[in-house]
Amino acid sequence: MIEVHLVEHAPAKVVSLPDGAGRALAVSKIVDAVPDPYEPGLWRLRAGSKVGAVSLDVPGGEAVRLRITPKIPIGRLLFLLGYSLDPHGWRNEAVDLAGHDEALPAFAHAVERQTDRALRQGLLQGYRPTEGTALVVRGRFREVEQIRRRFGAPLPVEIEYDEFTSDIAENRILRAAVERLLCLPGIPQAVRTRLLRQRARLAESTPLVRGQEIPRWQPNRLNARYHHALDLAVLVLNGASAEHLPGALRMNAFLFDMNKVFEDFICVALREALTAYGGHPTLQARNVSLDEGDAIRMRPDLVWYGDTGDPLVVADAKYKVGSPQGYPDADLYQMLAYCTSLGLKHGHLIYAKGNAPHVGHTVRHSGIVLHQHALDLGQEPSALLKTVSDLAAGMARA
Template structure:
């Protein structure tokens, strides 16, 4: 077995890989993979914004395990993920990672602990629509089905009713996440044992079939003790990546795209910080067009509208770090297009790291000012949220 450990956005690393595994990684776009130009059998791998763990099985060959560690601490990653899911109720210490510094072990431990807390009082029960053929009328008679199947015979009866059961969406999601983690490599043995115990608790719940959509659930006071567990379970199922590649190759992984994580956090945190000023925010607004004919659609990450529906501010999140020569010019061109279309005099680009907290550029002939802000993700969550609040205040003032 070949083990490869990379760090997000770190310099390329030369590792020995079978050609089939190297080509599969290159095709998957999980990392940048190219053959080493000087040493046969070596591949140069460079991690981008995707972090997590992947196992690649080559038929007749050895397994390659790839681990990509995020630059931010695991606890901070949990905070960014959790806040974007549950801004009003998430807390820094709501999820325990037990000191794990790798993403998959930390997530497996956190999911198991939250699942244990959710199930400690027993499995949640609820009503689920059910259909059956019975000799006693229960619920309502399915008249069309009765005629089609029974040809007028009164017995047995085709009925539909609401069944009070533990086989509900919340429990099915938890079981699917637990089983998903049990199939992944690098889950510590102690955590794997506890996950198997949780699977035993959920044994009477219908498992999700591979390819089946994850059932939806709505937070309420009845399933309050499940909230944290369901949020983490949803992350596990969203981050799942299993595919069969050409030639019988099989890739099994659990990945996050840090671009998406940062974008979600910035947009949700900014929307929450802007709420006290009135108006409402729209994420990924698809009703913004650059041309009068409505042929060139744009999707700003966040547009803040006033009470009358007039756009007041626009922001775009970029998971990029400032270089000595500054940020990419293409980001400024994109924001200039947003401001032009929305009729705004100020546009805001929010980066993950920069040489200065703020930089402004006045555009020629239009007077539009494009602002570049930097958030330090290494800060404590409370400090980070204060920085977002200060950014929201600046946007409102401008």
């Protein structure tokens, strides 16, 4: 097996890869993959914003395993992901990662531990709508189906009833996450053994078909012990994928896009912080257009509307690092368009890291101030949320 280790946004590495694997990585856009112009069989690989693990099975050749490590600690990545899903449940929740410093082993360990805690009191049971055929009426009689299938015959009877069972959405999600992890290479053997044990405990639930939508579940007091396990399971199901490529190549991946991770966290954290000031923050606002004819649509990451419905704050998250020359000018042009369209005098760009915590630019002949904020993701979760809270307070005062 060929193992390649890359770091998010680090300089490119030159590695020896089968030609099919190199082309597959180039087409997938998971990393920047370019063949070496001078040496056949060599590829230049550079990781972008996607982090995690990728496995490529090459027919007749060595399998390729690619690991992409984020620049921030794995525990911080999990906090950003979890907070975006459930800001109240994850605020003070610490998940044991057993010292793993890579995404896949850490998530596999965390999912197994949380699943074990959820199932210690036994499988959760609930009522599930069920349709069936029986010789006695149970629940509700389905008249239309009885006529369509039985042509007026009195027996058997088409019925619908609520069955009390362990085959419910919560258990199906946990089983799907466990099985998805078991399909991925690179999980420590001890963790894999424990995952197999959890799969056996969840055997009564129906497995999800690949590509099937994740079942919906509603948090309540009855499934409270499942909440953290389900949050992790959903993260795994959203981040893991498998696909067949041309030439019998098969790819299994467990990836997160740091651009989206950062954007989701900023939007949710700002929404929670701005709620204290009244009004209603809107994420990914769709009703913003640049022109009066509504032909040029724009989608700011966050727009905060006051109680009267007027926009008060616009913000955009950018997972970029400021260079010695500053941030890209295109971001400022974009924010200027947002402010002009919404009639605001202040616009806020929030970056993952920068040379200064805050920079403001006043646009000539307009009075519009474009703010650029740098957020240090290396902070502890409580300090990180405090920074976002202070940022929201500054936005509300502007």
